[in-house]
Amino acid sequence: MRELTCLGARSRFPWARPTEGVFMKSRGFAILALLGALLGLVFALTSTLDYASHLDRRLHDVTCSFIPGAAATGEAEACRTAMYSPYAALLRDSYWGGIPISLFAVGAFCFFAGFAIYLAVAGQAAPRRAVLLFAGTGVTPALVSIGMFVISATRLGTFCKTCVGIYIASFVLAVAALLGLATLSAKHATDRPRPPGSLWLVLALLPALAALTLLPAVVYASAAPDHRPYLASCGELKQQPREKDQLLSVRGQSAVKPALFFEDPLCPTCKAFHARLKGEGVLSRLDIKLALFPLDPSCNWMLDTPLHPGACTLSKAVICGGERSLEVLEWAYDEQERLGAAGKSGEDVLKGAITQRWGADMGKCVDSPKTKARLNAHLHFAVDNAVPVSTPQVYLDKKRICDEDTDIGLRYTLKHLAPEVIR
């Protein structure tokens, strides 16, 4: 056994079978990196396939789990928020939904899996430059993940489990890549140092990384269906807003385009849509007529069951906001979870929350018959236009923007229907 160890460790032939200790020292990091890359590939592929499914403009469940390959589910709000956000894809002006960034991760993880296999098989025979290159490039997914983590925390306010899976895989890969540097140390190299390797190796591997990272995205872009015929195919407004409808006016600072929104302050989709518009920088470019459409039967006769109890009271608060109605609406979105719970607890609890934030005068205004009548006028405006009982709804130039075009296809749709609002 001792002889074998010596033979393995000290052989003149680098491809001779090393001992287990040396094997793990020279290959362990590569095996760990392979695990990280494969894990990342599974998560990135899952995310990409979910994204691609939505190209049919229909509603789909989304996978949102730390378990690789877990089934899609309807309860995946965090992952849906991430998917619909402006940060989920590139080139969203040019392609409906854009090119999901997870596609680049798919290509990159494939590259790192192959690179890790190479390092694992080559063992101590792998050149120093390859290990250095692996360390240098292997941390890039982790760096991107840090950026996406910060965006999730600061912009989206939620963490998608599938995305977190990619972050974890990226960190495993980064740690493994950095551990590889340890195999270059003098102490490790005493038995048999790694060959330096050719510069050509670096020059060949970097384009390979670029090519593999881009290949899935290029194929996706070339195959993505043309959505132009479907834009604005979701009906038209029958009646432009009139004075008697008493809709709210929310004019952006640099408004260039009139728009009409139907929104509910307790609707999570409205909140997400509002955030997307802000994120895209579009909100300030719109001159919005806002019709409140609370999905709450306490004022909305079109519903039998309360989808958002308390939405009527909050809608009245938005009306009472007057020139600050947008501020009140955004407050309702920011505090949606708390206000939704207050709405379920009862009218008084919710009114308490409103007066606590906006003062007693707001409370009086919410209770006034005039405000009630104005909200009622908004709902009758919806009836006059026979709009679907759903929120949010957006109309540009009388044309209704399809629901599917208000999420992942938002930027593409705006580019085609209202290019002036895209900066």
Next chain:
Amino acid sequence: MNPRIVAPLAGAAVAALLVLGSTLWVRGHVASAEQRLLTPEAEKPQVAVAADAEVKYCTPRFKQVLERVLHSCGLATEARRGCKPADVKTFASISDDDFNELFHPLKDRGGVVMFDVGKEDLDKGAKELLSERFTDRKGARYFFVVARASKTGTPQKNRALSHRRANSIMYSLKELANDPEIEKKVGLLWLGNEFAQLSKEYCAWPNSRPTEKCDEDAINRTAFVSWIDCRL
């Protein structure tokens, strides 16, 4: 096998297989999404459309009478405005009692605006009741005004009086509503003393003079007003 040869080949092969496999898988997903896009959904989920309210009292009989009122009293056409007693008798094709019975479900939804003898002016209580009831529109599209006059005096005089009462309500509504289309929403009927007089039991209905004595004469010097929560 020399790992300097095997290793790069293995690495390149694995990377190539993985990237090609993944790319083709994604490509397949995109293609099937495109196929679904081109093939309309067989059973597209139905989305409810915003519409006027339709509550339980909107029975076919109730709606039939109201439809006739709508068409005969000018709401559905531009030709004329309001209905006089003779018209109501003809188009309603319904007995006095049955006509009044139809409005029973509206007891709490509507209100009885009371007038002085021989007058059509709205007092403060009348204006408040009218404003309160008109503001509480909910999902209704049509507002009905059914004006009456007591049996005191000639039918001709009472016909004219109930007409003035109906117009008085309409005038007040125009001030309240600030709506150019108000006339399309309000159905006016003036019954004089010839059709569907109210019995004393209607004194128990919400009215604009709750503290005053109410008898059969007083309850017919009125205009019943209410939103109608039916799709007509």
